[in-house]
Amino acid sequence: MKIFDYEIKNRLLSLMGLLIIIISLVFIPDDYGFATRVFCAVLGFICIGISTGNKKFVSETKALFIIVIIALSVKVTLLEAYIVPTGSMERTIMTGDFLIGSRFVYGMRTPNWIGIPYTDIGIFIPSVRFPKFKEPAVGDVLIFNYPRDRYVKYVKRCIAGPGDTLLIKNKQVYINGTLSDLPENYVFSQPEIPLSMQQKTIYLSSETNINKDNMGPVIIPQRGSYYKIDSNTNWRELLPIMMMEGHVAKLEREGVYSLDFTLQDPNELWRRKEKMSVYDPYLGYGKDGKDGKLITPWSQFIGNHNFEYLVIDGIPISEWDGYEVKQNYYWAMGDNRDDSLDSRYWGLIPENFILGEALFAYFSLDLRTWFPRFGRIGTIIK
Numbered sequence: 222m223k224i225f226d227y228e229i230k231n232r233l234l235s236l237m238g239l240l241i242i243i244i245s246l247v248f249i250p251d252d253y254g255f256a257t258r259v260f261c262a263v264l265g266f267i268c269i270g271i272s273t274g275n276k277k278f279v280s281e282t283k284a285l286f287i288i289v290i291i292a293l294s295v296k297v298t299l300l301e302a303y304i305v306p307t308g309s310m311e312r313t314i315m316t317g318d319f320l321i322g323s324r325f326v327y328g329m330r331t332p333n334w335i336g337i338p339y340t341d342i343g344i345f346i347p348s349v350r351f352p353k354f355k356e357p358a359v360g361d362v363l364i365f366n367y368p369r370d371r372y373v374k375y376v377k378r379c380i381a382g383p384g385d386t387l388l389i390k391n392k393q394v395y396i397n398g399t400l401s402d403l404p405e406n407y408v409f410s411q412p413e414i415p416l417s418m419q420q421k422t423i424y425l426s427s428e429t430n431i432n433k434d435n436m437g438p439v440i441i442p443q444r445g446s447y448y449k450i451d452s453n454t455n456w457r458e459l460l461p462i463m464m465m466e467g468h469v470a471k472l473e474r475e476g477v478y479s480l481d482f483t484l485q486d487p488n489e490l491w492r493r494k495e496k497m498s499v500y501d502p503y504l505g506y507g508k509d510g511k512d513g514k515l516i517t518p519w520s521q522f523i524g525n526h527n528f529e530y531l532v533i534d535g536i537p538i539s540e541w542d543g544y545e546v547k548q549n550y551y552w553a554m555g556d557n558r559d560d561s562l563d564s565r566y567w568g569l570i571p572e573n574f575i576l577g578e579a580l581f582a583y584f585s586l587d588l589r590t591w592f593p594r595f596g597r598i599g600t601i602i603k
Contacts (some may be wrong), residue, residue, distance in 0.1 A: 237521035238268030328353030383443030
């Protein structure tokens with residue numbers, strides 16, 4: 222049997238390659254995305270090519286594999302390229318900027334996820350962080366995993382750090398009682414939201430956290446901070462912190478419900494995939510009388526009274542006295558203050574979610590005209 226004029230020497234490997242190609246074209250669900258199909262198809266063709274015993278093909282495949290490994294090693298340890306799709310950091314960073322970010326300044330670390338690139342198919346694994354050159358500081362432009370969708374990377378400016386007390390009043394930010402300087406290229410594009418208008422979608426919406434222009438004081442947790450656990454505990458604040466530090470939480474009410482907490486927000490999944498099926502596993506979105514079993518700590522489908530049935534790491538909450546925070550946390554906002562989905566809406570960034578610091582734009586493309594912005598090439602991010 223021949224393929225492309227080459228005799229197949231390993232039929233089992235060639236059949237496996239053919240099977241992978243058929244699966245990639247026919248059987249992989251649309252939910253897994255186009256990138257998954259391409260990845261599997263390429264893998265199948267490689268298997269068929271190797272099965273011919275063609276020395277040139279095998280040697281070039283090995284060389285390509287080594288190049289990919291080196292590129293990925295640099296990507297996860299030293300430098301990484303990012304494309305900015307939104308205007309939340311304008312005019313510091315423009316929509317369509319291609320950024321280089323430093324991944325070693327806050328400490329290189331080993332990969333924390335293994336899987337198919339540009340998909341959700343993979344697993345999170347323990348990561349080791351090497352000594353850092355500096356701590357994230359107020360004013361740094363951070364690159365980090367979005368706390369409500371860890372498959373997405375965000376770029377925002379650090380506004381407050383561990384132990385700081387943050388207050389936003391009439392759009393102005395105060396840290397520890399002192400008015401903070403605005404970024405050099407800040408943008409205010411909308412009138413201030415009045416105190417009479419409550420935004421339910423902001424972080425820990427309450428009588429003090431009124432809207433994005435008026436909220437706080439918010440105390441940023443730091444390593445060693447202690448939360449007493451009793452009937453007054455604000456679980457919508459503490460539970461995400463505990464989960465970001467590796468704890469597993471459920472709502473268990475015998476004979477009534479058993480729900481698993483997750484930090485993956487279904488609305489963020491929909492923004493990325495635009496498929497209504499992403500809501501199916503979540504409470505409150507079920508079809509035909511069948512409801513999902515996943516719930517987020519900030520979900521409006523549960524009330525604060527439901528947290529009395531909270532179980533963390535298999536231990537009922539009634540048996541917990543308190544919790545000591547294991548890492549530092551940060552608060553970040555976009556320089557385009559009126560058009561930024563930032564900590565005012567989703568809260569804290571844990572230290573282990575921070576990937577690096579934005580350095581400069583190596584290329585820029587006007588996404589409206591698709592013409593390069595040559596003037597932004599080499600722009601230092603500060």
